[in-house]
Amino acid sequence: AQSVAQPEDQVNVAEGNPLTVKCTYSVSGNPYLFWYVQYPNRGLQFLLKYITGDNLVKGSYGFEAEFNKSQTSFHLKKPSALVSDSALYFCAVRDIASGTYKYIFGTGTRLKVLA
Amino acid sequence: ETGVTQTPRHLVMGMTNKKSLKCEQHLGHNAMYWYKQSAKKPLELMFVYNFKEQTENNSVPSRFSPECPNSSHLFLHLHTLQPEDSALYLCASSQDGRKEQPQHFGDGTRLSIL
Numbered sequence: 001a002q003s004v005a006q007p008e009d010q011v012n013v014a015e016g017n018p019l020t021v022k023c024t025y026s027v028s029g030n031p032y033l034f035w036y037v038q039y040p041n042r043g044l045q046f047l048l049k050y051i052t053g054d055n056l057v058k059g060s061y062g063f064e065a066e067f068n069k070s071q072t073s074f075h076l077k078k079p080s081a082l083v084s085d086s087a088l089y090f091c092a093v094r095d096i097a098s099g100t101y102k103y104i105f106g107t108g109t110r111l112k113v114l115a
Numbered sequence: 116e117t118g119v120t121q122t123p124r125h126l127v128m129g130m131t132n133k134k135s136l137k138c139e140q141h142l143g144h145n146a147m148y149w150y151k152q153s154a155k156k157p158l159e160l161m162f163v164y165n166f167k168e169q170t171e172n173n174s175v176p177s178r179f180s181p182e183c184p185n186s187s188h189l190f191l192h193l194h195t196l197q198p199e200d201s202a203l204y205l206c207a208s209s210q211d212g213r214k215e216q217p218q219h220f221g222d223g224t225r226l227s228i229l
Contacts, residue, residue, distance in 0.1 A: 032214055032215060034217050036217075036220075041222070041223075041225075042222050042223075043119070043121075043205050043207075043220030043221050043222045043223050044205070044207075044218075044220040045220070046217040046218070046219070049215065049217055051214075051215040090158070094214060096214055100170075100171070101211055101214065102160065102163070102171070103160075103209075103218055105157065105158045106157075107157045108157075108158075
């Protein structure tokens with residue numbers, strides 16, 4: 001079965017420091033991977049995706065993600081964290097192999113950026 | 116502006132009430148979804164509609180009844196809910212057939228059951 005795992009419930013980082021939010025996946029076939037962010041009292045907002053091509057994908061708000069096929073990981077990164085980046089982050093994979101095309105979400109990681 | 120609008124944003128209802136949640140998307144998508152988001156639990160997929168046809172019902176209790184009259188509108192009819200149904204209900208849309216496209220979410224309806 002297709003799945004994603006976000007091993008950390010919460011990540012704390014000081015403002016100005018680099019941040020990483022981890023995601024690993026398990027899929028049959030080629031992975032279609034996504035990152036979303038959720039601010040308080042808002043829905044999920046799309047940040048970036050990996051479909052094919054360059055392993056480093058750039059997205060909104062200065063975020064990027066590194067696809068690593070051998071480690072089946074798709075970690076979200078940012079070189080310099082802002083307090084306004086504090087939010088809930090979700091990794092997702094699209095289940096293509098089963099034919100359902102369902103989006104499967106991780107459990108979310110809360111990012112706290114400390115001033 | 117996400118292109119997906121949910122109303123109302125907040126709803127408080129008693130267990131015997133009947134109410135409906137509404138979702139409208141202005142993105143020309145052909146698939147729409149209902150999710151339930153509870154504190155400290157994973158996002159739960161409830162229903163999926165593709166070209167107005169229900170393609171997924173994730174063992175959701177019958178007190179939740181979805182309706183999709185066209186590809187732009189999605190409703191969730193609620194009746195005789197339980198306190199554990201209090202949660203944030205999120206609507207999303209996507210363009211199926213386009214595997215690389217992400218979902219677009221509304222800002223949700225925060226539902227409280229008294």
